[in-house]
Every structure is written in C-alpha cells, then in structure tokens.
Amino acid sequence: MxxxxxxxxxxxxxPLTVTRIGVGLAALxxxxxxxxxxxxxxxxxxxxxxxEHRCHEVLTAAxxxxxxxxxxxxxxxxxxAFLASWCATRTLSDGDVTVGSKWGYTYVGAWRVDARVHEVxxxxxxxxxxxxxxxxxxxxxxxxxxxxxxxxxxxxxLDDRAVLAVLARLQQEGLIIGLSLSGPRQAExxxxxxxxxxxxxxxxxxxxxxxxxxxxxxxxxxxxAHDRGWGVIVKEALANGRLTxxxxxxxxxxxxxxxxxxxxxxDAVAIAAALANPWVDVVLSGAATLxxxxxxxxxxxxxxxxxDVQALSSSAMPAEQYWRSRQxxxxx
Numbered sequence: 594m595x596x597x598x599x600x601x602x603x604x605x606x607x608p609l610t611v612t613r614i615g616v617g618l619a620a621l622x623x624x625x626x627x628x629x630x631x632x633x634x635x636x637x638x639x640x641x642x643x644x645e646h647r648c649h650e651v652l653t654a655a656x657x658x659x660x661x662x663x664x665x666x667x668x669x670x671x672x673x674a675f676l677a678s679w680c681a682t683r684t685l686s687d688g689d690v691t692v693g694s695k696w697g698y699t700y701v702g703a704w705r706v707d708a709r710v711h712e713v714x715x716x717x718x719x720x721x722x723x724x725x726x727x728x729x730x731x732x733x734x735x736x737x738x739x740x741x742x743x744x745x746x747x748x749x750x751l752d753d754r755a756v757l758a759v760l761a762r763l764q765q766e767g768l769i770i771g772l773s774l775s776g777p778r779q780a781e782x783x784x785x786x787x788x789x790x791x792x793x794x795x796x797x798x799x800x801x802x803x804x805x806x807x808x809x810x811x812x813x814x815x816x817x818a819h820d821r822g823w824g825v826i827v828k829e830a831l832a833n834g835r836l837t838x839x840x841x842x843x844x845x846x847x848x849x850x851x852x853x854x855x856x857x858x859x860d861a862v863a864i865a866a867a868l869a870n871p872w873v874d875v876v877l878s879g880a881a882t883l884x885x886x887x888x889x890x891x892x893x894x895x896x897x898x899x900x901d902v903q904a905l906s907s908s909a910m911p912a913e914q915y916w917r918s919r920q921x922x923x924x925x
Contacts, residue, residue, distance in 0.1 A: 622672025
C-alpha cells in the first residue's frame with residue numbers, strides 16, 4: 594500500500610495536526626450516496642449493523658496505515674455514531690486523531706436508498722444550536738473541527754450575525770471553526786468568508802472545498818486561504834467516482850492516459866494531482882471498501898511530473914457544467 598508511514602503535519606496555523614490523506618465518511622454512514630458504482634461496493638449489505646462494521650473496517654485500516662484525520666457530518670446518516678463507536682474500541686490518547694464534523698444539513702432518508710429526499714439544508718441558528726449538541730453528544734470530546742456544511746452565498750449563513758456569534762463563541766471554547774463549500778461559486782463564498790468579523794475577529798480558520806481534475810476552479814481562492822493560515826481540506830478529489838476506472842466517458846480520457854503511462858491506478862493519480870497543490874493540507878478519501886482505501890493511499894507513493902500535471906489540467910470543464918452533471922448523479 595505505502596512504502597513509508599504517514600507523517601502528521603500542522604493544519605494551517607491552527608493547533609490541530611492532520612495527515613496528508615484523511616477519511617471522509619459520506620459514503621459509509623448511510624445506505625445511499627451518489628458514488629458511481631456504489632451497487633458493486635455495498636450490494637444489499639446496507640443494514641445499520643453492516644454499515645457500522647464496514648465503517649469500522651475502513652477506519653481501522655486507515656488508522657493502522659497512519660491516517661489521523663477523520664471527517665463526518667450530521668447529515669451523513671449515522672457517521673458520527675459509527676466514528677464514536679469505533680473510537681470506543683481503540684485506546685486513543687487525546688490528540689491521537691483529529692475529528693472534524695459539520696452542521697447545516699439534516700439526514701431525512703429514513704435509512705432507505707430509494708428515499709425521495711435524503712438530506713435537508715438548514716443553516717439557521719436553531720439548526721446550529723441543535724446540531725452542535727448532537728455532534729458533541731456522539732463524539733464525546735473528540736470533536737476538534739466544526740464546519741458549516743456547504744456554505745453558499747445564497748443561503749445567507751455568512752451574513753447571519755446570530756449564527757456567526759455562536760460560531761465565535763464555539764471558537765472561544767476551543768473548537769476550530771471552518772466551512773465547507775459546494776457549487777460553482779465556491780471561490781466567491783470563500784472570499785466572502787475572508788471578510789467575516791465578529792467583534793473584530795474572523796471565526797473561521799479552515800475551509801473544505803471540492804477540487805478535482807474536472808473542477809479545479811476554486812484553486813486560487815484556496816491558495817489565498819492557505820496564505821492566510823487557514824487549514825485547507827480537499828473533498829471529492831475523485832468526483833464521486835468519475836475519476837476512477839469505473840468511468841469510461843471521454844471526461845476521464847486524459848487521466849486514463851497518464852495513469853497508464855505511470856502504471857498506476859486512476860484514483861491514485863487523481864488524488865496525487867490534488868496533493869500536488871502546495872496549498873492543500875488534507876485530501877479526503879471517500880473510500881467505502883478496503884480496496885478503495887488502499888488504492889487512494891497509493892497516491893502518496895506517486896510523484897507526478899510537471900508534464901503529468903500539465904496533461905491532467907486539460908481535463909477541466911466549466912464549473913457550471915461540472916455542478917450540473919454532479920447534481921444529476923443518482924443516489925444508489
């Protein structure tokens with residue numbers, strides 16, 4: 594899997610430490626998600642017990658390899674509960690792992706893959722107050738990073754003084770406060786967040802954004818965040834499975850060619866491309882199987898050449914087009 598163990602590193606200018614690859618639990622905490630080929634990954638084994646067992650397997654394999662950042666959310670079904678029950682099986686010292694979660698969406702899928710609606714967005718003050726209590730109850734002191742889930746300009750959350758005041762209070766209590774981003778205006782939302790102040794202080798110290806070979810538009814804004822001392826997390830580096838061998842569409846052609854030339858797996862190359870950005874602290878693996886995790890971690894053994902990076906950059910598509918195609922992905 595790896596020729597050397599993972600090393601921890603500072604998360605921006607925060608007191609947290611992370612590893613270059615972390616594990617995100619979006620695909621492990623609920624029965625349905627928008628990953629290409631999910632039917633092959635999970636089959637019919639989607640009971641709460643089956644998914645908790647699978648989640649524990651992936652977390653254990655990641656931890657044993659050296660991964661020390663784990664990322665959940667209130668809307669990821671029972672992801673926080675699964676992460677908590679896994680932690681309870683380990684002898685972990687304080688600070689041995691860094692746990693992040695998010696508020697702002699509620700899971701409403703009733704553990705059904707065919708649910709009409711799987712999650713509902715709510716960036717209200719009431720939602721924040723409720724969900725921080727829930728996250729803290731599950732994660733029992735291990736929660737270190739709390740993020741607005743998919744903050745957008747349209748939701749108004751970055752201008753809600755009451756919400757911002759609570760986030761500032763949580764920061765004063767010791768939580769690192771961040772935001773995750775989504776949609777074609779990620780860069781605009783992030784730059785707006787740079788200007789937020791509560792009593793002269795910006796409560797945000799981290800950002801999690803979608804960056805991948807198909808949708809790299811937020812890159813310059815993430816570089817600005819890095820320069821400001823923010824921690825930077827990349828999510829969806831594999832574009833929900835579209836940057837893996839499961840996708841034979843023309844959009845993955847250049848990645849397929851570079852991977853073949855390097856005798857490497859497509860997922861490893863795609864994650865290595867994300868890691869090649871000097872502003873990134875953590876790239877999340879969204880693995881739902883042990884094989885996927887091993888493949889993702891293979892990125893750490895790849896050193897892409899400037900020619901590789903240049904060739905891969907031609908995979909980019911207009912941001913609006915990317916987000917329309919992502920929105921069309923089915924929950925399976």
